Amino acid sequence: MSDIVDVKLAVVGGLPPRTDAPWGPKPGRITPARIGVYAFLVVASLFFLMPFYVMLITSLKPMSEIRLGNLMSLPEVATIQPWIDAWAHACTGVDCNGVQVGLFNSLRILVPSVILSIALGAINGYALSFWRPRGSNLIFAILLLGAFIPYQVYLYPLVRMLSVVGLYNRLPGIVAVHTIFGLPIMTLLFRNYYASLPIDLFKAARVDGGSFWTIFFYLILPMSGPILVVATILQVTGIWNDFLFGLIFAGRENLPMTVLLNNVVNTTTGVREYNVNMAATILTALVPLLVYFVSGRWFVRGIASGAVKG
Amino acid sequence: MKLRLSALTPQIALLPTWLIVVFAYVGTVIWSIRISFSSSRMLPEGDFVGLKSYERLFSTQRWVVSVENVAIFGVIFIVGALVLGFFLAVMLDQRIKAESLFRTIFLYPYAMSFVVTGLAWQWILNPSLGLQQMMHNFGWTSFTFDWLARGDRAIYLVAFAGIWQASGLVMAILLAGLRGIDEDLWKAAKIDGIPTWRVYLHIVIPLLGGMFATALVLLAAAVVKVYDLVVAMTGGGPGISTEVPAKFVIDYLFDRQNIALATSASTVMFLAVLFVLGPILYRQYIHNNGRAA
Structure with a gap:
């Protein structure tokens, strides 16, 4: 049992999909249903990526920009100072040595x-x-x-x-x-x-x-x-x-x-x-x-x- | 003589594990349960006061709220992750382009810790500078989304963050199941003219039963253990509105110095898991699970 599952998981995990045999319920023609599938996947991807995107752009903004409250907009003036501070100066209690x-x-x-x-x-x-x-x-x-x-x-x-x-x-x-x-x-x-x-x-x-x-x-x-x-x-x-x-x-x-x-x-x-x-x-x-x-x-x-x- | 000694080697090799099992697993559980029947506060006492700390536990509001929360969290988190994970898997199984890219995107949150997940969503959902303010800046000034600051709603957001983190796991497991389904099934369904959604509902989902069970066990285990997500995202607040049992135990053990109350709470958690997960685990792993020799 376990090796069968392993093989299946290996397939999910990144082996190239079989191309010689028919696979899945429908062939790949452009139909409204196909467009629906891609729309769903793209929206889902945006949902999963959004938090990381927000974290990343927030980390590159100066505080003055963050206080404006434009959560999703790209930084106008990007800065890496927050990264330096986080690495070496951020404080926990009295210690300020960063993470x-x-x-x-x-x-x-x-x-x-x-x-x-x-x-x-x-x-x-x-x-x-x-x-x-x-x-x-x-x-x-x-x-x-x-x-x-x-x-x-x-x-x-x-x-x-x-x-x-x-x-x-x-x-x-x-x-x-x-x-x-x-x-x-x-x-x-x-x-x-x-x-x-x-x-x-x-x-x-x-x-x-x-x-x-x-x-x-x-x-x-x-x-x-x-x-x-x-x-x-x-x-x-x-x-x-x-x-x-x-x-x-x-x-x-x-x-x-x-x-x-x-x-x-x-x-x-x-x-x-x-x-x-x-x-x-x-x-x-x-x-x-x-x-x-x-x-x-x-x-x-x-x-x-x-x-x-x- | 040599033969006898070598016959013991497997047992000797397992000795560290035996010690760990006896002391760290069985011993600690018995000890915890024992303390829960004592009147210990800051230090463990050897007395026996029966179910006193259990009575106190269930009359402690914070505990009652914690139990309610873990139930709400559990239902939303499990149902949400299973449903979203299932749809992701089904859509990925439609012979689409860039499948591995999509898969990578859906699963990456699972690689990150609950602390990271909690902090990210805490920032996005904070009412003063997060999503709500952004909508206001767009001109939609009547938009309110302050659930993170609302005692009656914050727990839903914690569950939501959990879903974001764990649906990819469900997707991965169910996709493995979908790839194992016989191709002839789809041909037969096509010949019979059965609509795709009915094939999924009546044939595919039942076929994936084992995979759903696997995902359910993993998600359920995460529900009982949920601690760091809450600590990072809400700290149990506002007030005590997002407290959970796991956090209750830690707080009463290490901050509030009432170890009898804490251990009685952990005993309740232990029993709950034993009764719910015990039979499932037995069926999944132990039963009929010898090496087929």
């Missing part, structure tokens, strides 16, 4: 969290789909349910546990939290992928005397390229976009970019600098957007795999 601090914090959180959660997920998926030791189903069921349960239930005890081991409000603490809560989706992802590999390959390796780790490192891992890409995309965007965990577990020194951005925009005292706010917002969205535009179909595979039947 650049958050960018570096997010990176410091991101890299170890992504590596750890993928490593654990891959080992889990491998063990659960090929070795199936006692308790496999239980582990999988709990992880699956755990992924859908609101994080609020875990938070307080987790704060206490991390305090006891001295990791609360520290970088290793937030990395641990991301690893913990990335585990369900990572395990699911790798388990489904490995379940689609031919089991005879594994059996042959076992007959040849391959051990758990030998088979993993020399047989399974070299075949995991595609799923590693999907997992990386999923975790990079997911962890970058996280707000809740960063807010609670990262500590003042390590606040990720999303939290810092919200502080810049929503807790400013005095005059609100909308242009700086919008520049900061775009800066925060830049990394996941870059991942999205570069990765294309892989991104779609990633987001859909979370709820795809295995």
Whole structure:
């Protein structure tokens, strides 16, 4: 099942449409219905693009122009000063170092969290789909349910546990939290992928005397390229976009970019600098957007795999 | 002896996961539920006062408003994203030109965080310099759109922003489903002279059942977890009019220092998800899901 869905998703994700076989309900002639289809798509596109357009032009206007209230009009005098301010001078409380601090914090959180959660997920998926030791189903069921349960239930005890081991409000603490809560989706992802590999390959390796780790490192891992890409995309965007965990577990020194951005925009005292706010917002969205535009179909595979039947 | 040791390796490899499952997933839930039955305020107490904090919870107006809001948000967000996502997918499936460009445009909001989504729409919809003022400048001075500042309407805008962010996801999932539908179906329908809309309504939508279920599960999970969108877009305001349960718990845990009340709220959330999503998840993943050996 999973590989069929993967193939379908790959089609949606960016493979060229089939041109040899008839496709879709209608041929491509110019009829009122065709025009209607394009009109709908164009209007929908404008709706989806509008917020980004507004953010972008707002970030390039001086405040004097913004106060005129012409939300959608292009700047008369474009300026990049808001971007410089957002990057280096925007204030959260008493600190006025811009969102650049958050960018570096997010990176410091991101890299170890992504590596750890993928490593654990891959080992889990491998063990659960090929070795199936006692308790496999239980582990999988709990992880699956755990992924859908609101994080609020875990938070307080987790704060206490991390305090006891001295990791609360520290970088290793937030990395641990991301690893913990990335585990369900990572395990699911790798388990489904490995379940689609031919089991005879594994059996042959076992007959040849391959051990758990030998088979993993020399047989399974070299075949995991595609799923590693999907997992990386999923975790990079997911962890970058996280707000809740960063807010609670990262500590003042390590606040990720999303939290810092919200502080810049929503807790400013005095005059609100909308242009700086919008520049900061775009800066925060830049990394996941870059991942999205570069990765294309892989991104779609990633987001859909979370709820795809295995 | 060597054989016995190597037989244990899979279990040892799963040890970190076992620890995480036992402590971070099961342990925390039990601990949270335990605290909800105590009289803890700022610090956890070991006493047992029964359902007292639950009684307080449901007589706390902020909680009642939060629950109402998450229901309103949930219905509008899920229905809106499913409907819009479905239409986008169907239109994209009409053998159109520049399909991948359209797809990229519809899905990009999903790559951005809820914080970014919330801040963008907060700016566009703010009554003083946003959409409303722009219309006034165009000469339409009677145009009013101040829902973001209105306690009875702001939650609808939060749901709207959510739809903007998530419809692309629904589109991607349903488009995958549409591409899996047999070409002969369309030929047969054409020969029988069935109008296209009826084919969609009576044949295609039922065929896409599994895909709709997938999208529904993802959207429903987002509803229960909705927190950052509200924090960024409205901060729960005006007043308490856009508060949601997830925010209630965080606020009472970390700002208002009433952990018994907060954990009882999170327990209610936990139970709600367990009863609603539990059976669905069981059907989707666990049931009949062994490796076909």
